[in-house]
Amino acid sequence: MANGTPPAPGLTFPPETFAKLTPRPFLQAHLQHKDSIRPNGRRPEEVRKPTVNTGSLSYSNGSAVVRVGDTAVVCGVRAEILLASDIPHPPNGDADAEHLLEDLGLLVPNVELSTGCSPTHLPGNPPGILAQALSYRILSLLHVSDLVNLQDLQIEYTVPQTDDDLPDAGPKTVVKAYWTLYIDILCIAMDGNPFDAAWTAVIAALRDTSLPRAWWDPDREIILCSPLEAEASRLRLRNLPMASTFAVYSTSSPLKQRAHAESWVLADPDGFEEDVCHESVTVVLSHHMDGKKSGILRVEKHGGGIVDNVALLRCVQATRNRAGEWCAVLGIT
Amino acid sequence: QADRRRLNAPPGGTAPPAFATPKTVKLERPKRTRKPDEHRKIYLRTGIVPSASGSAYYEIPPQSDQKQSGLSLPQTSSLKITCTVHGPRPLPRNAAFSPNLLLTTHVKFAPFATRHRRGYVRDASERDLAVHLETALRGVIIGERWPKSGVEVVITVLEGEEDGWWGDAGGGGGGGGWGLMGVLAGCITVASAALVDAGIDCVDLVSGGVAVVVGDGGGSGGKPKGGEGALVLDPSPAEHAEMRAACVVAYLHSRDEITELWMRGDAGAESERLIDEAVKAASLARTVLVEAVKEAVE
Numbered sequence: 321m322a323n324g325t326p327p328a329p330g331l332t333f334p335p336e337t338f339a340k341l342t343p344r345p346f347l348q349a350h351l352q353h354k355d356s357i358r359p360n361g362r363r364p365e366e367v368r369k370p371t372v373n374t375g376s377l378s379y380s381n382g383s384a385v386v387r388v389g390d391t392a393v394v395c396g397v398r399a400e401i402l403l404a405s406d407i408p409h410p411p412n413g414d415a416d417a418e419h420l421l422e423d424l425g426l427l428v429p430n431v432e433l434s435t436g437c438s439p440t441h442l443p444g445n446p447p448g449i450l451a452q453a454l455s456y457r458i459l460s461l462l463h464v465s466d467l468v469n470l471q472d473l474q475i476e477y478t479v480p481q482t483d484d485d486l487p488d489a490g491p492k493t494v495v496k497a498y499w500t501l502y503i504d505i506l507c508i509a510m511d512g513n514p515f516d517a518a519w520t521a522v523i524a525a526l527r528d529t530s531l532p533r534a535w536w537d538p539d540r541e542i543i544l545c546s547p548l549e550a551e552a553s554r555l556r557l558r559n560l561p562m563a564s565t566f567a568v569y570s571t572s573s574p575l576k577q578r579a580h581a582e583s584w585v586l587a588d589p590d591g592f593e594e595d596v597c598h599e600s601v602t603v604v605l606s607h608h609m610d611g612k613k614s615g616i617l618r619v620e621k622h623g624g625g626i627v628d629n630v631a632l633l634r635c636v637q638a639t640r641n642r643a644g645e646w647c648a649v650l651g652i653t
Numbered sequence: 654q655a656d657r658r659r660l661n662a663p664p665g666g667t668a669p670p671a672f673a674t675p676k677t678v679k680l681e682r683p684k685r686t687r688k689p690d691e692h693r694k695i696y697l698r699t700g701i702v703p704s705a706s707g708s709a710y711y712e713i714p715p716q717s718d719q720k721q722s723g724l725s726l727p728q729t730s731s732l733k734i735t736c737t738v739h740g741p742r743p744l745p746r747n748a749a750f751s752p753n754l755l756l757t758t759h760v761k762f763a764p765f766a767t768r769h770r771r772g773y774v775r776d777a778s779e780r781d782l783a784v785h786l787e788t789a790l791r792g793v794i795i796g797e798r799w800p801k802s803g804v805e806v807v808i809t810v811l812e813g814e815e816d817g818w819w820g821d822a823g824g825g826g827g828g829g830g831w832g833l834m835g836v837l838a839g840c841i842t843v844a845s846a847a848l849v850d851a852g853i854d855c856v857d858l859v860s861g862g863v864a865v866v867v868g869d870g871g872g873s874g875g876k877p878k879g880g881e882g883a884l885v886l887d888p889s890p891a892e893h894a895e896m897r898a899a900c901v902v903a904y905l906h907s908r909d910e911i912t913e914l915w916m917r918g919d920a921g922a923e924s925e926r927l928i929d930e931a932v933k934a935a936s937l938a939r940t941v942l943v944e945a946v947k948e949a950v951e
Contacts, residue, residue, distance in 0.1 A: 376733075377733075377765055377811065377812055378715060378727035378730075378731060378812060379727065379765055379766065379767060379768055379812065380765045383765070390702075390703045390704070392701070392702075394763070394811060396763065396764070396765030397765075398764070398765055398770050399670070400662075400667035400668060400669050400670065400770065401667060401668055401669075401670055402663055402665055402666070402667045403665070403668075406665035406666060407663075407664070407665045408664050408665055409664075424663055425662075425663035425664070426663060428660050428661070428662060428663070429660060430659050430660055430764075430773065432773060435735075435737075435761070435807065435809045436702075436705065436737040436739065436759070436805070436807030436809070437702065437704070437705075437737070438702075438704045438705070439704065439705065439739050439742075442739065442759075442805055442807065443759040443761060443807055444759060446658050447658045447659060452658055452659075455659065455660055456660075459660060500662065500663055500667045502662075502764065502770060504763065504764040504765055506763050506809065506811070508701070508702065508735055508809070509701065509702040509703070509704065509705075509708075510704060511703065511704060530725065532670060532672070532725055534670065537673075542671060543670070543671070544671055544672070544673040545670040545671065545672050545673070546672070546673065546674075546675070547672045547674055547678075547724045547725055547726050548675075548678065548723060548724060548725065549723050549724060549725040550723065552725050591704065
């Protein structure tokens with residue numbers, strides 16, 4: 321276009337069209353600007369503040385709705401009873417309590433993305449790679465963080481003393497059944513970073529969960545529960561880990577020299593950035609409720625080799641800095 | 654197939670808890686406090702899913718305060734439905750030529766939507782609802798403007814209405830599926846709002862309404878005369894001990910047309926009055942729909 325003449329009609333497009341036609345140069349132009357800013361207006365280290373709403377579902381033992389920007393996730397926790405006599409391979413009495421929760425499979429999280437949350441996730445298909453990976457990551461994080469106390473999930477029965485027992489022997493308690501928690505996470509709207517939103521929803525829903533008082537009825541040989549709210553008890557969560565995901569955008573390519581490449585670490589990527597970035601890092605920090613020292617629980621990194629130790633430590637530090645805000649959002653003192 | 658790709662229940666299987674109410678606590682069936690022709694308050698909002706072409710959220714909040722009863726089980730039902738519309742999108746290349754817009758509907762209940770936990774795989778009742786919804790919407794969409802295109806209407810029911818009162822024998826679950834009719838009425842209204850949000854051409858705003866013939870007098874003010882049952886619109890199934898027939902209509906107000914009619918049970922001589930009641934319910938729902946759509950435009 322020559323200088324001095326007004327641009328011919330139809331040759332300039334609004335920013336959204338550029339974003340659709342050439343996403344990578346669009347993002348790169350924003351980041352290479354002198355005050356690096358992302359297309360959604362945030363700085364590279366800025367995250368979206370989540371809003372959490374608990375207790376809105378009536379048929380669940382615990383529920384939470386989390387909105388992080390345009391990503392919205394609903395999590396419902398349902399408790400059902402697994403009788404000890406139904407377990408096909410019962411654990412021996414001295415089994416490791418730590419692994420018992422995992423072996424019995426009492427926590428069943430599932431992430432469902434095929435709800436029409438975005439044009440790429442339409443219903444009618446079985447869960448794809450992303451949904452299965454999210455479900456498994458949440459399951460392994462629940463077990464590794466030692467979040468749920470197995471004692472909360474056990475339904476015990478004190479066997480009444482008969483004449484055969486020794487008079488000195490104390491009452492014997494046996495576990496008759498376990499509570500199984502079905503943690504169902506539905507993504508209502510998807511705009512990037514489903515893992516953080518899903519994890520925050522799981523924590524909020526588990527904190528909101530209340531289990532009814534249950535006892536073993538020896539005459540009818542079933543477990544009965546009390547419907548009274550006053551007799552229900554909450555879960556005692558030992559650890560409330562905080563997860564934070566970062567995406568890495570880099571201009572490196574096999575055709576260029578490694579030293580010439582520029583890269584940026586973007587905290588809390590949205591849908592547009594996730595499509596364009598290949599590498600991502602997730603940092604999970606533990607937050608113990610029983611006085612133990614909190615530290616790094618898990619660091620996951622995949623998709624490339626741009627992030628080195630220095631950048632990883634920066635990500636961990638950025639996550640630490642946000643811990644106070646995250647606790648405030650969830651209502652943790 | 655779904656079992657391999659999802660995390661499953663622990664081996665051994667689980668069962669929902671069985672409740673035993675102590676004798677000191679008296680269980681009372683919730684009573685209908687509104688008039689027989691009064692609709693519950695509806696909350697409707699569009700534009701909740703920005704990445705979809707159109708979306709809407711419909712909610713009927715629970716009528717009574719949960720804390721009052723002291724029970725941890727919900728006493729009255731509520732309804733929470735989300736709808737997203739994707740389209741008009743081009744059909745895949747190998748699809749046959751279609752001169753009209755191809756409408757596909759999906760209805761899915763969330764696992765935590767009802768008293769008994771539902772699975773992730775769609776069952777027959779959900780497919781049935783999807784077919785009824787498609788009939789309702791097909792009559793209102795102007796299809797000729799979008800050849801070789803398809804539109805997907807996806808409904809997720811986050812909380813569904815019950816079939817009956819949980820304190821009844823049989824737990825209210827074996828009531829014949831009356832709760833589904835209320836859910837369908839909600840689905841029609843929310844899908845209509847989402848279609849408007851997506852900018853798909855329609856001849857009119859379609860709204861859904863449900864009415865029942867009850868056998869117990871229908872709450873305050875309704876008295877059964879002789880053998881006739883009372884007619885009640887927008888029922889909460891837990892409030893009625895016996896429901897004889899129910900009807901759901903999808904109604905176009907400005908054209909005075911019905912695009913979908915689903916009747917269940919034996920209404921006998923009351924059938925025409927039942928349909929009229931359901932149409933009245935649909936008109937009441939339409940006022941909320943119009944307000945929500947106008948608000949979105951501003």
